[in-house]
Amino acid sequence: MRSDADVRRAADTYQLGLLRVPASGRAGDLLGRGTGSSLEFQEYREYTPGDDIRHLDWAAYARSDTLMVRLYREEISPRTEILLDTSLSMNVVAAKSLIARQLAGLFATLAGGVGGSPVVIPLTEQRPLERLGLDQVERLVEWPFTARSTLAELMADGSVPLKPRSIRIVISDFLFPHDPETLVKQLASSASTLWVVQVLGSWEADPTVLGGRRLVDCESAAEADLLVNRSSIDDYIQRLHRLQRGLATACRRAEATIVTVEAESGLMQVCRDDLCGAGILRVA
Amino acid sequence: MSFANPWGLMALAALPAIAAIHLFHRRYPRFEVSGLHLWGVAQMTHTPGRRRERLPITATLILELLAALVLALALARPQADAVNRSVHLVVVLDGSASMSARRLTAGGDLKTFRELAIDELDSRVRELPSGSVVTLVESGRRPALLFGPRGHTAEAIGSLERWSPQSVGHDAEPAWNLADQLAGETGQLLYLTDTLPEMGQFNLPGRMEVVSVGEPQPNLAITAARWMIGDGGLPDEGSTVHLRLVNLGAGSATATLTATTRDGQQDRTVLERQVELAAGEVLPFEAEVPVGIGQLDVSLASDRDALELDSHVRLIEPVPRLVRVAVTLSQESVGRQQVGRALLALPGWTPSGAADADLVIGEASAVASKTEPQQWRLGIGPVDESKAARKQAVDLSDRSAYVLEKRHPLLEGVVLGGVIWGGVQELEFDFTPLITSGTRSLLVQRLDSPSTQFVLNIDLARSNLTDTPDWPILLSNLIEQCRDSRPGLRRVNYRVTEDVRFRLDEQSAEGEELLRLEGGDRPRQVARGRLVEISGLARPAYYTVHDDDRQVARFAVNFQDIDESTLVGLVAGERPAVVDGDSAGFEADSPYTWLILLAIVMVIGLALGDWQVLRR
Numbered sequence: 014m015r016s017d018a019d020v021r022r023a024a025d026t027y028q029l030g031l032l033r034v035p036a037s038g039r040a041g042d043l044l045g046r047g048t049g050s051s052l053e054f055q056e057y058r059e060y061t062p063g064d065d066i067r068h069l070d071w072a073a074y075a076r077s078d079t080l081m082v083r084l085y086r087e088e089i090s091p092r093t094e095i096l097l098d099t100s101l102s103m104n105v106v107a108a109k110s111l112i113a114r115q116l117a118g119l120f121a122t123l124a125g126g127v128g129g130s131p132v133v134i135p136l137t138e139q140r141p142l143e144r145l146g147l148d149q150v151e152r153l154v155e156w157p158f159t160a161r162s163t164l165a166e167l168m169a170d171g172s173v174p175l176k177p178r179s180i181r182i183v184i185s186d187f188l189f190p191h192d193p194e195t196l197v198k199q200l201a202s203s204a205s206t207l208w209v210v211q212v213l214g215s216w217e218a219d220p221t222v223l224g225g226r227r228l229v230d231c232e233s234a235a236e237a238d239l240l241v242n243r244s245s246i247d248d249y250i251q252r253l254h255r256l257q258r259g260l261a262t263a264c265r266r267a268e269a270t271i272v273t274v275e276a277e278s279g280l281m282q283v284c285r286d287d288l289c290g291a292g293i294l295r296v297a
Numbered sequence: 298m299s300f301a302n303p304w305g306l307m308a309l310a311a312l313p314a315i316a317a318i319h320l321f322h323r324r325y326p327r328f329e330v331s332g333l334h335l336w337g338v339a340q341m342t343h344t345p346g347r348r349r350e351r352l353p354i355t356a357t358l359i360l361e362l363l364a365a366l367v368l369a370l371a372l373a374r375p376q377a378d379a380v381n382r383s384v385h386l387v388v389v390l391d392g393s394a395s396m397s398a399r400r401l402t403a404g405g406d407l408k409t410f411r412e413l414a415i416d417e418l419d420s421r422v423r424e425l426p427s428g429s430v431v432t433l434v435e436s437g438r439r440p441a442l443l444f445g446p447r448g449h450t451a452e453a454i455g456s457l458e459r460w461s462p463q464s465v466g467h468d469a470e471p472a473w474n475l476a477d478q479l480a481g482e483t484g485q486l487l488y489l490t491d492t493l494p495e496m497g498q499f500n501l502p503g504r505m506e507v508v509s510v511g512e513p514q515p516n517l518a519i520t521a522a523r524w525m526i527g528d529g530g531l532p533d534e535g536s537t538v539h540l541r542l543v544n545l546g547a548g549s550a551t552a553t554l555t556a557t558t559r560d561g562q563q564d565r566t567v568l569e570r571q572v573e574l575a576a577g578e579v580l581p582f583e584a585e586v587p588v589g590i591g592q593l594d595v596s597l598a599s600d601r602d603a604l605e606l607d608s609h610v611r612l613i614e615p616v617p618r619l620v621r622v623a624v625t626l627s628q629e630s631v632g633r634q635q636v637g638r639a640l641l642a643l644p645g646w647t648p649s650g651a652a653d654a655d656l657v658i659g660e661a662s663a664v665a666s667k668t669e670p671q672q673w674r675l676g677i678g679p680v681d682e683s684k685a686a687r688k689q690a691v692d693l694s695d696r697s698a699y700v701l702e703k704r705h706p707l708l709e710g711v712v713l714g715g716v717i718w719g720g721v722q723e724l725e726f727d728f729t730p731l732i733t734s735g736t737r738s739l740l741v742q743r744l745d746s747p748s749t750q751f752v753l754n755i756d757l758a759r760s761n762l763t764d765t766p767d768w769p770i771l772l773s774n775l776i777e778q779c780r781d782s783r784p785g786l787r788r789v790n791y792r793v794t795e796d797v798r799f800r801l802d803e804q805s806a807e808g809e810e811l812l813r814l815e816g817g818d819r820p821r822q823v824a825r826g827r828l829v830e831i832s833g834l835a836r837p838a839y840y841t842v843h844d845d846d847r848q849v850a851r852f853a854v855n856f857q858d859i860d861e862s863t864l865v866g867l868v869a870g871e872r873p874a875v876v877d878g879d880s881a882g883f884e885a886d887s888p889y890t891w892l893i894l895l896a897i898v899m900v901i902g903l904a905l906g907d908w909q910v911l912r913r
Contacts, residue, residue, distance in 0.1 A: 102331035103331075105329055105331050186331055188332030188335065189332065217330075217331060223328065225325040225326075226325045227326065229328065229329050229330070230330060230331075230332070230334075231329045233333070236327075237333060237336065238325050238338075239325075239338050240355070240356070241328075248336070249335050249336050249337070253335055256335070
């Protein structure tokens with residue numbers, strides 16, 4: 014996906030938003046939570062054997078006759094885990110899987126660009142789940158969106174191998190039966206940052222009247238005859254908004270960020286309007 | 298609750314059909330969604346293979362099922378219990394004259410049995426459930442439909458306003474059978490009469506209820522009436538009215554007998570007498586009345602007379618119809634004397650010349666030469682007066698076997714017992730034998746003449762026929778037959794139901810238009826012919842027969858039936874139906890048509906609603 018024109022253009026235009034909490038990881042461009050070898054001074058402390066003598070503040074020793082060591086904020090390269098929902102529901106319209114692929118590629122590219130070690134984890138039926146490094150992100154172009162297991166099910170049975178103190182980005186439509194509080198809590202667990210991107214098709218976000226339809230759930234294959242009229246659409250919108258409010262509330266409690274994007278808007282518009290607006294991206 | 302048209306419930310089969318269509322027919326196109334649970338509908342899980350699905354309960358399904366249900370109910374035409382009890386009441390009203398009798402024994406209540414029967418019918422009709430219908434049949438010699446069939450109850454009583462039972466004694470069974478047929482399987486049968494028919498004696502339908510409103514009543518009646526012009530039928534001999542007065546009550550009665558006639562525009566009393574009649578007494582009454590008064594209305598009035606109908610007779614003065622008879626036998630012949638002697642004892646004829654005679658009695662040898670078509674002739678033998686023929690003639694002994702054509706009116710009452718028939722000759726012409734003995738024909742009717750000619754193949758000088766009672770009977774029959782062949786009424790006063798016959802003259806008989814009979818209830822038409830027959834006259838009245846504007850006959854018909862006049866045997870009571878009819882009743886259409894219309898409107902509304910649901 015890094016070769017995707019929109020992804021390249023977006024990667025050139027945007028960078029990941031500022032992390033609120035220093036993350037752990039190898040030395041890099043991003044600030045870690047502890048002291049490190051960066052140039053950003055953090056504080057002094059007395060020397061203890063084993064400290065790097067390069068950080069002794071000789072001037073302070075002269076002034077106070079005490080060996081003081083300069084402590085600098087640790088600069089780390091962030092561990093970024095991008096959970097990509099590849100279930101059938103994400104492919105209900107082509108635009109939906111496309112934007113999901115693009116977003117995963119963009120986040121991986123941006124994270125890799127700052128020295129992080131991005132990993133894209135497509136959520137499939139395969140166990141253990143495959144982890145795609147930056148060099149494998151290109152495989153997302155042909156990645157099949159055929160999984161029937163939902164994110165909630167995978168999180169519940171612990172199938173998703175999550176690393177602690179990582180930046181965790183979840184790309185899904187969340188249109189499966191779940192408890193938002195529980196799911197978000199599981200996703201945010203031990204993560205230094207959690208970004209949740211809900212991808213919806215435009216008809217899913219704002220359905221139009223279709224008349225009588227046999228609705229088929231693309232994942233569970235459940236069916237229901239329904240008159241898709243104004244009344245039933247209003248009911249659907251109410252339920253969708255209730256779901257989104259639940260996710261938002263859960264994310265707020267987990268200090269996570271959630272944003273809903275419409276697949277048909279295109280990557281650039283999504284980045285500009287939605288992701289930048291939510292602080293997930295910022296202009297480079 | 299029942300259904301007038303249970304077959305309409307077959308439409309309920311549409312309900313499972315609609316459900317099946319909704320169940321098996323994917324009427325909606327498939328549409329894949331990501332979160333079906335968000336649509337808040339019952340879900341159907343499908344896996345490969347055929348499996349049962351749950352019927353989706355949708356608004357359109359409900360509306361379509363409702364429409365089918367309403368349509369089925371509309372077709373089946375449900376009825377409430379009240380409707381189910383609607384009945385077809387078929388009532389046979391006794392049309393006999395006794396129903397017109399008044400209840401003299403009921404104190405101040407002088408209602409007739411007819412009125413009591415109507416009251417009873419009225420109460421029965423009022424008890425009928427709404428939607429019921431009524432048919433009224435009057436018994437009589439011919440059953441008549443008075444109201445209906447299946448007429449509205451509100452109009453039933455009003456239809457009897459002009460009902461006047463005047464029939465003579467008759468068998469009510471044809472009326473019962475007609476009522477039984479009209480009632481069908483579900484109707485109720487009621488017979489309103491004035492006496493209870495004896496069970497087993499009549500074929501009363503088992504499901505017919507009988508209500509008798511009669512009570513024993515005293516009655517005076519004129520059971521016979523005759524107006525005669527003289528003994529010989531001649532006007533100058535005066536006229537006499539003969540009546541038979543009967544007291545049919547249990548006590549004696551005093552009555553006033555009055556006879557009136559029309560004198561211009563007014564009635565003139567010709568006769569007025571007080572008569573005393575003991576219980577059960579039959580009083581022959583005879584009184585002379587003036588000749589030429591035309592008609593008489595005779596009535597017998599008494600406070601012990603419950604039935605007025607049989608106490609009044611109308612009589613028309615008979616017109617003498619004398620037969621003109623010419624006897625052309627030779628003065629010296631034995632036959633002339635014998636014929637003349639017999640004619641003197643017979644009434645209703647007058648001597649005439651041969652040219653103007655209606656009946657000519659002469660020698661048999663001269664009969665064939667006469668050809669006047671209207672003239673009757675009797676030829677008396679010998680047929681051949683030659684000596685040789687007379688010599689060859691055969692004499693039959695008094696023990697000879699005579700074969701008579703009994704059906705011929707000429708021989709009515711003729712027995713020929715002990716008759717010696719002499720001078721029988723061979724006949725040389727075509728004839729129809731009326732009296733024969735072996736191969737010999739004794740009395741014949743000639744066939745070779747346009748007129749009516751009889752030949753008596755006899756030599757009265759060698760026979761004792763003229764000395765037997767058969768001789769005047771034979772001549773009397775001949776005169777009567779000749780009289781009957783003349784135009785005009787033989788009688789002018791009749792009893793009801795008697796057949797009236799009369800002959801028209803040639804001019805009237807050849808017309809093409811029907812004759813018109815006036816009198817009684819209504820005018821009617823009568824077939825025209827030489828012999829006019831009028832039968833079934835049930836109403837006492839004066840009748841006239843008209844050929845266009847010309848009156849061709851006038852006669853009177855009177856009620857004279859002693860059995861019907863006897864009211865002492867009337868019995869009040871009720872006899873319930875022996876067999877219960879089908880009480881299911883029937884459906885009355887009109888009162889519930891609006892229900893069907895409402896159902897149709899509902900179906901249309903539901904169909905539009907279904908369309909609106911699918912359209913949204």
